Amino acid sequence: MNGKVKIGLMGLGTVGTGIVRLVESFQEDLYKQTDSSIEVSKILVQNPDKERDVFVHPDKITTNPDDLIYDEEIEVLIEVMGGIEPARTYILQAFEQGKHVVTANKDLLAAHGDELLRKAAEKGCDLFYEASVAGGVPILRTLVQGFSSDRITKIMGIVNGTTNYILTKMSQEGLPFEQVLQEAQDLGYAEADPTSDVEGLDAARKMAILATLGFHVGVQWDDVSCRGISEVTQEDIQYGKQLGYTMKLIGIAKRDDDCVEVSVEPTFVENSHPIANVNDVFNAVYVYGEAVGETMFYGPGAGELPTATAVLSDLVAVVKNIRLGINGREMSFPYHEKRLKSPDQVFAKYFIRLIVQDESGVLAKITQLMAENEISLEKVLQEPHGKGEAELILVTHSTSKASIEKFLQLVREFNIVKELKSCYRVEGGE
């Protein structure tokens, strides 16, 4: 190495732009930390004629990936294009050429992480992906290094900035879903297809990565039980507020007796839990370790500079490894067998909202049905709904997912119940 490291940057959108800006403005600090001057020497884009938010010399821009992958002077490839293909192929080709890779691509890591990590290790290359989870919050290195001396049993997080932004604005300002989604897109928080944010897929991929690193179990994104926020209504949010809850899209990964559960779903969080106060684009990851107890990590979960700084922290690690000649040794592979919990092993409290006939004895009949399914009631709220009907909000004690699913099926068929409006998990009070 000659004190200069050349970077090939794949993608010049929100995150790529931030990387170019930070490499330029933090050049001196990067040099002092790595003993190397870092230069973004080529940039791959789709549309070379697009107007860019940052100045880059036109000679650096290319639409041909081979200009980066087969450039012998480029030692590190940063992939911030997104999507599975062609990103996967380009990264595998880069490893074949002995290049180290930094990526922010959780879709790719959650689907093909094992394949890519094994190829990197085989070729003696680094593959780091700190920015793929929780944007600017340095949670992955914290899990792998900071918790290496502990056994993690629970990870709970708000890991999608777009949906947290949407739910915060809906909840605090009463704004409609579509308007706030558009704002999140304009701010560069949302994915190219915001369905993956809104339907929880982006968070599911991040939870798969967190569970894999935290529990040393190879969790795939389709092992994650996933539900998004598109059905959450203003009424649900307001009823939750009356009961002391805040609506959040929560990812939960838990390990009990060597079985794991991983889920993402809209969840009512008790206002007393610190995660209830994580608002706007901010993310937070709560980690419970058997030895350390409760910890929480908080910061911006998306956006240009927060995400770029996470990418650059990986770049610094790669360049330090190049100087020490130890690339390809830091990767962590799962060493526990994957055993997923069945629905009768997954326990939580639930908020259930029903429209019922407003007549005497209704609540008793419903609680009887709950008891028959081993569910007990913690809280109840009843409001008139007009036309001889009432709105009934039930909050259960901790119960199994299997019992709740059975109860919801029976309650839909119960003649005193007009409509099952919603059902959400409740967290944070235990």
Ligand SMILES: NC(=O)C1=CN([C@@H]2O[C@H](COP(=O)(O)OP(=O)(O)OC[C@H]3O[C@@H](n4cnc5c(N)ncnc54)[C@H](OP(=O)(O)O)[C@@H]3O)[C@@H](O)[C@H]2O)C=CC1
């Ligand atoms: N935005 C955020 O806050 C965060 C994003 N991420 C992840 O970072 C990655 C990038 O996200 P973001 O910057 O928002 O994405 P953008 O859509 O803003 O940018 C994507 C960039 O990649 C280029 N590109 C896309 N496909 C190709 C292709 N096939 N060949 C060449 N160039 C291509 C585009 O080119 P062109 O400009 O010419 O269209 C564009 O410059 C994604 O994996 C995302 O999930 C992670 C954390 C936060």
Ligand SMILES: N[C@@H](CC=O)C(=O)O
């Ligand atoms: N779309 C994602 C971007 C960061 O990963 C989000 O909103 O969190």
